[in-house]
Each structure stands twice: as structure tokens, then as C-alpha cells.
Amino acid sequence: MIYLDNVAGTKPDPRVVEKMLPFLTEKYGNPSAHFYPLGRESFQAINEARENVANLINAEPDEIIFTSCGTESNNLAIKGVANSFKYEGKKHIVISEIEHFSIQNVTAKLSNQGYKTTKLKVDNNGKINLEDLKKAINDDTLIVSIMHANPEIGVIQNIQEIGEVCKEKGVLFHVDAIASTGHIDVDVKKFNCDLLSLSAQNFYGPRGVAALYIKKGVHISPLFDGGYQENGFRSGSENVPGIVGLGEAAKIAKLEMVQYSKNMKYLRDKLINALKGMFSFLHITGDEKDRLPGHVSFWIEYIEGESILLWYALKGICAASGSACSSNILAEDEEDLAASHVLTAIGVPNDICAGSITFSMSKYTTESEIDEVIKVTPEIVNRLCEMSPYYKK
Amino acid sequence: MAKGPYSDKVMDHFMNPRNMGEIEDANGVGEVGNPACGDVMKLFFKIDDNGVIQDVKFKTFGCGAAIASSSMATELLKGKTVEEVLELTNNAIVEALDGLPPAKIHCSVMAEEAIEAALKDYYKRIGKDPSIVDEMKAKIKNRVKS
Numbered sequence: 001m002i003y004l005d006n007v008a009g010t011k012p013d014p015r016v017v018e019k020m021l022p023f024l025t026e027k028y029g030n031p032s033a034h035f036y037p038l039g040r041e042s043f044q045a046i047n048e049a050r051e052n053v054a055n056l057i058n059a060e061p062d063e064i065i066f067t068s069c070g071t072e073s074n075n076l077a078i079k080g081v082a083n084s085f086k087y088e089g090k091k092h093i094v095i096s097e098i099e100h101f102s103i104q105n106v107t108a109k110l111s112n113q114g115y116k117t118t119k120l121k122v123d124n125n126g127k128i129n130l131e132d133l134k135k136a137i138n139d140d141t142l143i144v145s146i147m148h149a150n151p152e153i154g155v156i157q158n159i160q161e162i163g164e165v166c167k168e169k170g171v172l173f174h175v176d177a178i179a180s181t182g183h184i185d186v187d188v189k190k191f192n193c194d195l196l197s198l199s200a201q202n203f204y205g206p207r208g209v210a211a212l213y214i215k216k217g218v219h220i221s222p223l224f225d226g227g228y229q230e231n232g233f234r235s236g237s238e239n240v241p242g243i244v245g246l247g248e249a250a251k252i253a254k255l256e257m258v259q260y261s262k263n264m265k266y267l268r269d270k271l272i273n274a275l276k277g278m279f280s281f282l283h284i285t286g287d288e289k290d291r292l293p294g295h296v297s298f299w300i301e302y303i304e305g306e307s308i309l310l311w312y313a314l315k316g317i318c319a320a321s322g323s324a325c326s327s328n329i330l331a332e333d334e335e336d337l338a339a340s341h342v343l344t345a346i347g348v349p350n351d352i353c354a355g356s357i358t359f360s361m362s363k364y365t366t367e368s369e370i371d372e373v374i375k376v377t378p379e380i381v382n383r384l385c386e387m388s389p390y391y392k393k
Numbered sequence: 394m395a396k397g398p399y400s401d402k403v404m405d406h407f408m409n410p411r412n413m414g415e416i417e418d419a420n421g422v423g424e425v426g427n428p429a430c431g432d433v434m435k436l437f438f439k440i441d442d443n444g445v446i447q448d449v450k451f452k453t454f455g456c457g458a459a460i461a462s463s464s465m466a467t468e469l470l471k472g473k474t475v476e477e478v479l480e481l482t483n484n485a486i487v488e489a490l491d492g493l494p495p496a497k498i499h500c501s502v503m504a505e506e507a508i509e510a511a512l513k514d515y516y517k518r519i520g521k522d523p524s525i526v527d528e529m530k531a532k533i534k535n536r537v538k539s
Binding site for chain 1: 398404407408410413414424430431432433434435452453454455456457458459460494495496497498499
């Protein structure tokens with residue numbers, strides 16, 4: 001099997017799993033139980049993890065809150081400031097057209113509470129225009145939330161410049177760094193951000209654990225009402241094994257990221273160049289320069305994404321597609337099928353977003369695996385083209 | 394291996410589509426599209442003087458279910474008379490494929506519509522009013538009801 005769907009979740013690093021195992025077996029103490037060693041051991045373990053996560057993004061340990069997933073971190077960031085007494089009165093949010101559902105749908109829901117959202121357009125490479133951002137921010141603006149890197153088209157935003165604009169204008173800035181953390185430099189001080197989401201499963205940590213950076217002085221209202229875990233920002237008994245895993249993943253990323261990202265970039269460029277040479281009707285999506293290492297996304301005219309995806313799967317290659325047909329196979333109704341909002345935002349023909357494919361590599365991806373993708377792709381594309389009523393030789 | 398969203402039959406027709414291609418001297422061609430997902434299905438009929446489908450081929454732009462529905466439809470059509478062909482419903486295609494996910498039922502509907510479109514084209518070419526297809530279809534539906 002060739003796994004190239006790492007934006008959907010990476011293979012956990014064996015060192016991460018090893019570090020977690022005792023906390024799934026003999027080290028089961030609740031970190032809130034401070035008065036016996038079993039509890040204290042767990043407390044110490046999550047704080048060590050907190051340090052490692054803080055270290056990876058240049059934050060302080062007490063600025064890190066652990067959550068259950070990236071979606072929760074994004075919800076907590078936006079709803080947290082929207083519902084905080086500290087920012088009462090400000091009712092405007094700025095996001096981009098290519099934000100994740102866990103940002104888009106949060107702002108949609110907040111419209112019930114009188115919030116208005118401006119969605120910044122992106123260019124054909126998926127980049128935000130800084131002038132548009134400056135124009136969008138007004139006296140009523142509470143927060144700007146922008147994704148560092150997009151998992152579907154791999155584009156990396158000029159997040160530092162966006163942060164400077166937000167600072168200048170005196171508005172809060174949240175960065176969704178779920179796709180980028182552990183792959184490229186994420187630095188909350190450089191970014192000038194107030195909040196930042198990251199998730200363990202995207203950089204060789206376990207599923208079911210993520211974090212939110214909350215800059216000192218920024219106030220959020222919690223999503224859950226309960227005990228005082230995570231300073232009351234996130235009540236509920238901590239997922240100790242998961243948090244330990246996230247901490248270990250952060251520690252490894254800090255030490256090894258530069259090296260493995262370099263290899264992934266090499267494989268990315270090799271695959272992109274090969275694909276571009278294959279068919280005149282294959283189009284790379286996203287920015288070719290400002291792009292996640294190991295990220296290759298494209299769409300092909302005349303043929304449909306799910307069919308391509310199924311064929312890759314039959315050849316043992318795991319990928320993703322943003323086509324309507326592949327969007328929600330478990331839906332009860334065809335009305336629930338929709339093409340990717342990211343692809344329509346960058347101008348891929350919006351009635352179909354048909355033949356879109358995303359390959360996302362990991363540090364484990366090998367050159368021979370990429371060679372195999374390069375080998376089977378023409379076979380798959382030719383086969384489907386032959387079947388297509390649109391394709392003319 | 395864990396089960397995927399499609400039956401083995403669907404996967405078989407997706408991987409080894411039957412009657413894929415075009416008929417150059419077709420005398421009935423139907424093309425229909427689905428605006429929900431952008432799929433397009435094109436059917437080619439070669440119908441003889443006795444109104445029997447001698448040959449049928451398809452070309453489809455679409456997902457696994459769309460390709461399998463087209464392929465299965467062509468298998469069910471070959472050798473049938475025009476009237477028998479109209480009796481073929483999308484449900485029959487779904488059944489023959491051992492089922493489709495609910496969100497993909499529209500792919501089989503598209504196949505039924507492509508058959509109608511191809512027959513209308515056939516009637517037009519032999520100088521008959523294509524609306525006869527609608528009348529025949531209505532008659533069949535009434536018969537099924539009663």
C-alpha cells in the first residue's frame with residue numbers, strides 16, 4: 001500500500017506509540033489527583049507534553065490548551081472569543097473562502113447571535129490579497145481567522161504579513177495551523193497571532209488529540225462547562241495517552257522536521273514535474289512555490305475524481321478527491337453531495353470540480369512509491385479518458 | 394478486507410466495463426447529464442428493422458456508480474425489443490448491481506433516462522414522433538401500477 005492521504009491523518013511515529021503505551025496500561029492515574037504518585041505521574045506527563053508543544057511553536061507552556069481534535073480547537077478559538085465578556089460588542093469576523101468547515105460552519109452558526117462574516121476571496125493559486133484583508137477589517141471586527149496551509153491545495157499563506165495587518169488594526173488573529181504544524185516552521189511570535197490550532201494526527205501523533213495556543217492576556221469562554229482542567233478553558237478529564245503522544249510528536253518534529261521536509265519537497269517536485277509532463281489537460285492546483293512539502297494536488301479535464309480515486313485504490317495508492325461524487329458516499333441523499341468549496345474558490349469549473357486529486361506524502365514516503373504513482377497514472381487517466389464522452393483524441 | 398461503499402458487482406463493472414465505446418453507425422444516441430454532480434452518460438443503440446437492439450455501447454463521465462450503472466444497463470439491453478427496453482427501470486439496474494449507496498441511486502436513474510433519450514433519437518431518425526417514447530413509458534408505468 002502506498003499511503004498518500006496524510007492530510008487526512010499520518011501514520012503515528014512508533015516512538016510516539018511507545019511513549020503512549022504505559023499511559024494506556026499501568027500509568028492510568030487522573031492528572032487531577034495530585035496526592036498520590038499515580039496521579040502526579042500523569043500530571044507531570046501532560047505538563048511535559050505541554051512544554052514540547054509550546055517549544056515547537058515558540059509559545060509558553062501555559063499558553064497551550066489540549067483539546068480532542070482540530071475541529072474542537074477551531075471551535076474553541078472562534079466561539080471562545082465571540083462568547084467572551086472581554087470582547088463584547090464586536091460582531092464582525094473575517095475569514096477566507098478556503099477555510100475548513102470547522103471555521104466556516106462556526107461563523108455561519110454565530111450569525112444567529114448577530115455576527116457578520118466577511119469571506120476573503122483567494123486568487124487562482126489560493127492566496128489571500130493583503131489589501132482585501134485591510135479593507136475587510138473595520139471597527140466592529142473581533143477576529144481574523146486564516147489557515148496557515150490548506151490541506152486540499154497545499155497553499156501556504158503569507159501568515160506573517162497577515163499577522164502584521166491584524167496587529168496594526170488591533171484585531172485578534174487566529175491561525176488554523178493544523179495542516180502545517182510539524183511540516184513547516186510555525187512560530188506564534190513571528191505570526192503575531194493570538195490563537196493557533198494544531199492537531200496531533202497531522203504530524204505523526206495519535207488521533208483524538210489536538211491543542212489550541214491562547215496568547216497570554218487573550219480571554220476565551222470555554223465550550224464545555226465543568227471542572228477546572230486546562231485552567232477551566234477545557235473541562236473534562238484529560239486524554240493523558242493522547243496528550244503524551246502529541247507531546248512526543250512535537251518533540252520529534254522540532255528535532256527532525258527540517259530534514260524530512262527537505263526530502264518530502266524533493267519527492268513533491270519530482271511528482272509535480274512528472275504529472276505536468278504527462279497531459280496537457282492536467283492542472284496543478286494551489287501555489288507551486290508556497291506549498292506544503294509533500295503536497296501534490298491537481299485536477300484533470302474530461303474525467304471524474306471518484307473514478308480516478310477508485311483506480312488508484314485498486315493499484316494500492318491511497319489519495320483524496322474534492323469532486324462532488326466522492327464527497328459524501330455515506331449520504332442518504334444525492335443533495336448532500338457537493339464539490340469542494342476550496343476548489344470552487346480557486347476557479348476550478350464549479351459545477352463539477354470533477355477530476356481533482358490530492359496526494360499528500362509523509363516522512364515515510366519513499367522515492368520508489370512516488371515512481372510507482374508516476375508509472376500507473378497514465379494508465380489510469382488514459383483508461384478513463386477512453387470512457388469519457390468529453391474526451392476527443 | 395473491510396467492505397467498501399460499493400458491491401463486488403459494481404466494482405466488477407467499474408473495472409471491466411461491458412460494451413464501452415461508441416457505435417459509429419448508431420441509429421439511436423442518447424446523452425443525459427446530472428447537474429448535481431456533473432456526470433454525463435451517453436448511450437449508442439444499433440436497432441434493427443424488427444426493433445431489436447442489435448448492439449449497444451456507452452461512454453460515461455462520472456463516478457464508479459455511474460460507470461457501473463452504464464455498463465450494467467448495456468448488458469440488460471442487448472437483444473431486447475424497443476418495448477422491452479422501456480420496461481427496464483433504474484431499480485432493475487440497482488438490483489442487478491447488488492445495490493448502490495443511497496446517494497448514488499441517481500446514477501441508475503441517469504441510465505434509465507439515457508435509454509429513453511436514445512430511443513427518442515431513434516424514433517426521430519426513422520421519422521416518427523419521439524413523444525411516442527413518453528406515451529409508451531406512461532403506459533408501462535400504468536400497467537405496473539394496476
